[in-house]
Amino acid sequence: MTTPKLDTKPKEQPRYLALVILFVFFYTAALSISASIRAHTPNTVVDAGYALPFIGWLIGILACEKAVRVRLPNRDPWIFPIIASLAGWGILTIWRLSPSLGLKQLAWFLVGSVLVILGLGVRDLVPLLKRYKYIWLVLGLLLIALTFFVGVNPAGAGPKLWLHIFGIYVQPSEPLKLLMIIYLAAFFADQIRPNIPLLNAILPTLLLTGLAGLLLVGQRDLGTAALFVCIYGLMLTITTHRRRFLWLIPLAALVAGLVGYFVYDVIRVRVDIWLNPWLNPSGAGYQLIQAKIAVAAGGLTGTGPGLGSPQSVPVAVSDFIFTAIAEETGLLGIAAFMLLILLLTMRSLNIAQSAKTSFGRYLAFGLSTYIALQTFFIIGGNLGLFPLTGVTLPFVSYGGSSLVTNLLAAMLLMRVSTEKATNPLPLKSRQPYHWVAAGFLAILMVIMLASANFAFFQQEKLLNRAENPRWAVYDRYSPRGEIVSQSGEPLVTTIGSPGSYSRQTTYPPLSNTLGYAIGLYGQTGIEQSLYSVLRGYAGVDYNDLWWHELLYNQPPAGLDVKLNLSQSLQAKADQLLGDEKGAVVLLNAHTGEIYALASHPNFDANTLEDDWETMMQSEDAPLLNRTVQAEYPIGTLAAIPALSAFWSGQQDIYSPPEVSSKLDTACYQAMLGEEYNLNPLKFGCEAGTTSVLDNVDAASLVDSFYNFGLFSAPQVVMEVGTPAEMPTTEAYMSFFNTAEQTGVSPLQMALVAAAISNDGITPAPKLVNSYKSPTGEWIAYDHASTEQQAIPVQMSQALRDLFRSSSYALWYQSGHAQLENDGILTWYMGGTTSDWHGTPLAIAVAIENNNPALAQQIGTQLLTGVGNR
């Protein structure tokens, strides 16, 4: 007979702990220079503040280690190094997120260490716990009951689960977990015997667990209640060797879930979020979505300690600390973390199997399930595998009650483990322990797979979501590229130094087109559509990008972008449009280069953060880019597509149909504008447009609208409005009757004008000219869209002739439409004719007011101004 000796060489233990100290030290060191890395400081600046948590933690674990070595020479050698590493990882992560909370956590850790050392000094602590099992349990339940009367919530709102004693907050449900396990282990150790009927043996525990559960449910702490039921079910199964008790777990979960769902709003919201977080990504689902994005941001190796943005997940220090670890240490860190937890639970199961007394065995088993299940509950909740329960991540999450309880639990485990050196209490069967271990391993694998899914397979998709705020952080530390006009004048620049970079718009009236990039509100306009170039993702050397992201977790400096906008034409358009609401689009009729995009009223991106509320509430919609996003009714400008539909059936002979010469106020005013002329089509008389429409059939009208691109969104490297829907064959007639109400944007009408000036070919609109490569050359921007033949050449000639200006080599058409608010929208579109010698141009003007004279003035001045220059 040999005397078994399992891991009984205490002299080996400091070596394990040395590795733990090293790992926490490297983590601390990396954190302490992270601010310096982010800000690209020329010299390494070490944040000495991190020395405090590290040294505090070191003192705590060395003191505990010493006490443990003296008191428990035959303990399990792995428990202490594992909890030391978990606690160290946790304290430093909390410190990194919030030094003030980190300090509190450190203080709690030291308090816990002192309690562990004191607890180690109590002789026969384990039998003592067993003897007075009811006292402990009643104490725990009383504390919980107390929260009903004097409970508070440190956050000010939410479930009142805390007691406020001498200025500190204590959450009694944490010690209750430990006390409950002690009670159950003690009770089962005494009562589960062959000659006691099973029901009698478990009835008191059933009642007390039920009572504790009800108290917790009453306090809306369903996470802890569910944890109790699971621990209870597993302990019953192990102690009675009856597998049927396992059914208790899903059954209780289902009942609790259903009751909770219908009784408590908190639970309903959490379950709903869990089922569909994307339903309300900025509201209730925000936290969970941010958690998934944080895991994705970590990727394989993490952003590096201190280099990520784990604060984007609300309450990252407590409930969501796992996501902070995941973001900054990646899948590699998650795997290591899960291995630590797995080792801890496996060692505990081993201690249970090798225990000398039934009480020790059941206690170790209960503690093992407590640590494992709580970890799975919270990480599973973070990853969206289960509904979120507000339990803590053992040894890691911020929370004094939890940390101290966990440390005491570890102390008990170590005390029970010393029993194993002698010959253990025989086991009926090891199989249940193996099943439990296999179950824990399986859940761990599921968590790893879910993490890998977010961090690897769905990484791209998650990081590109609008809810991901990390771009705003990158913008502060790495400069965005400039946006310049065609002649190189800056429109938007980056000012400041690393860590405080910000965007400055040098020509604010263009803000609606240039857009903004503000962390709180997101990105719009060019800032959004050319994000990848401006931010340094596209166009830069791949190796450069890779190294930059690895070293700094930032993209490199972004590339400058040149637009086709001409600052002088833009300024002129803005000046002419003045205080009128509306839009002007001026483009090169041949190449599609956009020279001016005026949208009034506009906002100023530089002061948007102050003006946001006013801008959002303003009825004038100053944030809307009217040039591309407005959906104005086409009104009497429908005459041109109608004419082209009328002519499409004819061959080469283009003469207009009989047109009614009945005038209306708006068209009469337009006739009085630039030149005195009574052409009812040219000035958009309603009766004139109706006469043309009366002579076409619905199918050719739809074709004509389609050919002019009025049913499709222009491809213009910017977010544009939704185009009118192309009617189905059945809907032709209703479209025909409401053709004049078809919604179009000024850009769409400018492209119609361009097609007429450009021999029937609609050019591809080009807002972006080029971007500056890292080596300094301008590289032409590749526009995906192509030009389209909208109408035959001769037809465009006929249209130009019909709408020709009497004084310039121009054609134009004035028009108007009825706005929803009963106001009049004034339209103007025009372009150069074939005898024009300058740059071929096309324009569309929309004014949300009856002001044809101004529209004609803007059109003529902008079209001829270019030629005269």
Place this chain on the structure above:
Amino acid sequence: MTAAIGLTLRILFFIALYSFLAFAVWVIWKSVSAKDLKPGNILIPSITLAWDNGEETILQSFSSAELLVGREPECDFVLANATVSSRHARLSFHQNQWWFEDLKSTNGSYLDDLRIEEPIVLKDGDDVSCGDVIIHVTIKNNNA
């Protein structure tokens, strides 16, 4: 430069962390694969307790590792005698032996007229008295 130091520290962090884990997994695996040390492989020798209540001799055999002896009906081995305490003694098997432990009973337990103060080892054929009752112990060693 700072970034390079940071990267080095990150790599060292992972090396230290994974060395610890690898070390742990290796040592634990080694101890687990040492099969003969498994506690479950030790069988409990069945113990038979007998006492005479004046009318008949009551014999009971047990295969569990822990037994309670006393007057209470919850006990595994019930001794209906006024001199026996409600929970008189505990018998448990560990270190490959059956141990007898007096649970601070009123009238005490005796083995060969010696009062049992500390847990003692029981042998096959021992007669232990609890109060006025004498229990005869029979142990069949299955491991032998």
